[in-house]
Amino acid sequence: MSSILITGASGQLGREFQALETAFPGLQFTFADRTALDVTDEPAVFNYFLHHSFDYCINCAAYTAVDKAESEPGAARRGNVDAPRWLAEGCARQNIPFIHYSTDYVYHNAENTPLLEGSPTTPRCVYAATKLEGEQAARASNPLTMIIRTSWVYSSFGHNFVKTMLRLGRERASLGVVYDQVGAPTYAHGLARATLDILSKVEKGEAPRELLSGIYNYSDEGACSWYDLALAIFEMANIPCQVLPIETRDYPLPALRPPYSLLNKAKIKDVWGVKLKHWRENLRACLETLGEL
Numbered sequence: 001m002s003s004i005l006i007t008g009a010s011g012q013l014g015r016e017f018q019a020l021e022t023a024f025p026g027l028q029f030t031f032a033d034r035t036a037l038d039v040t041d042e043p044a045v046f047n048y049f050l051h052h053s054f055d056y057c058i059n060c061a062a063y064t065a066v067d068k069a070e071s072e073p074g075a076a077r078r079g080n081v082d083a084p085r086w087l088a089e090g091c092a093r094q095n096i097p098f099i100h101y102s103t104d105y106v107y108h109n110a111e112n113t114p115l116l117e118g119s120p121t122t123p124r125c126v127y128a129a130t131k132l133e134g135e136q137a138a139r140a141s142n143p144l145t146m147i148i149r150t151s152w153v154y155s156s157f158g159h160n161f162v163k164t165m166l167r168l169g170r171e172r173a174s175l176g177v178v179y180d181q182v183g184a185p186t187y188a189h190g191l192a193r194a195t196l197d198i199l200s201k202v203e204k205g206e207a208p209r210e211l212l213s214g215i216y217n218y219s220d221e222g223a224c225s226w227y228d229l230a231l232a233i234f235e236m237a238n239i240p241c242q243v244l245p246i247e248t249r250d251y252p253l254p255a256l257r258p259p260y261s262l263l264n265k266a267k268i269k270d271v272w273g274v275k276l277k278h279w280r281e282n283l284r285a286c287l288e289t290l291g292e293l
């Protein structure tokens with residue numbers, strides 16, 4: 001049976017992998033949270049790979065505090081550049097693939113048609129810059145590195161926009177939400193499943209292991225603004241909070257976000273046969289899991 005190491009196992013995505021463990025009985029999982037493996041501790045990372053062996057490593061650990069990163073660039077760099085470099089190097093020493101996640105925020109440019117993996121990368125905040133550098137560091141350390149760039153991740157686990165809206169929507173009569181940032185949300189459950197489906201294809205011999213390299217975009221289908229997403233959450237969960245469309249400049253935050261970051265997912269669909277659901281269908285599924293429907 002093939003074995004998979006999941007690092008950062010207590011985050012949104014990590015916990016979705018944990019929830020899927022029984023759905024993939026042909027794979028043996030090791031879930032490592034920060035206490036089991038601090039990915040920013042270089043000796044600990046190499047020691048871990050010296051004493052455990054795996055067939056794949058999926059890294060769900062990251063420094064994800066987008067705004068805090070502006071005042072903590074060193075910590076962001078350790079989590080988003082050094083950690084993936086060392087993990088990818090640890091995987092390279094075992095000659096195993098390294099699967100790593102990055103962000104739509106690396107594409108912060110003037111394009112306003114769905115962004116391709118080859119679109120210019122011009123990060124404009126510390127978080128995005130460190131995520132891009134981390135992609136490059138990991139790929140330089142291990143040619144068997146697959147980067148999945150994803151956007152607006154939410155889950156029934158952890159902290160995210162959907163859960164924040166559910167809370168604020170019940171506390172307030174109205175809420176201003178930005179309408180001038182367009183993209184697509186990603187239900188972490190679907191992303192975890194798609195990642196395991198990809199590995200299962202390799203396991204079954206339907207795709208060569210060497211295909212686990214390069215960059216792929218992934219998000220739910222469709223497009224929306226944060227305003228549209230908030231409206232849909234309140235509609236589905238039957239919360240009578242009025243959503244007011246506001247502009248990004250009316251809600252200033254330390255980190256700059258791209259106004260348009262809708263991902264073109266043709267590559268992951270064509271190469272790996274990944275089937276994507278519309279963001280509304282996934283939102284409904286998440287709200288159902290949360291007991292909101």
Ligand SMILES: NC(=O)c1ccc[n+]([C@@H]2O[C@H](COP(=O)([O-])OP(=O)(O)OC[C@H]3O[C@@H](n4cnc5c(N)ncnc54)[C@H](OP(=O)(O)O)[C@@H]3O)[C@@H](O)[C@H]2O)c1
Nearest residue numbers: 008010011012013034038039040061062064101150152153
């Ligand atoms: N969330 C989004 O909107 C979004 C959007 C685009 C891309 N992504 C990317 O998607 C991936 C998964 O994100 P997510 O939403 O699941 O993030 P998350 O919920 O914030 O989880 C990140 C996890 O990383 C862990 N971690 C941080 N530093 C660590 C360290 N030094 N050692 C071990 N674990 C550490 C955290 O542990 P603690 O709980 O102990 O802090 C947390 O469990 C990340 O690569 C992220 O950059 C996320």
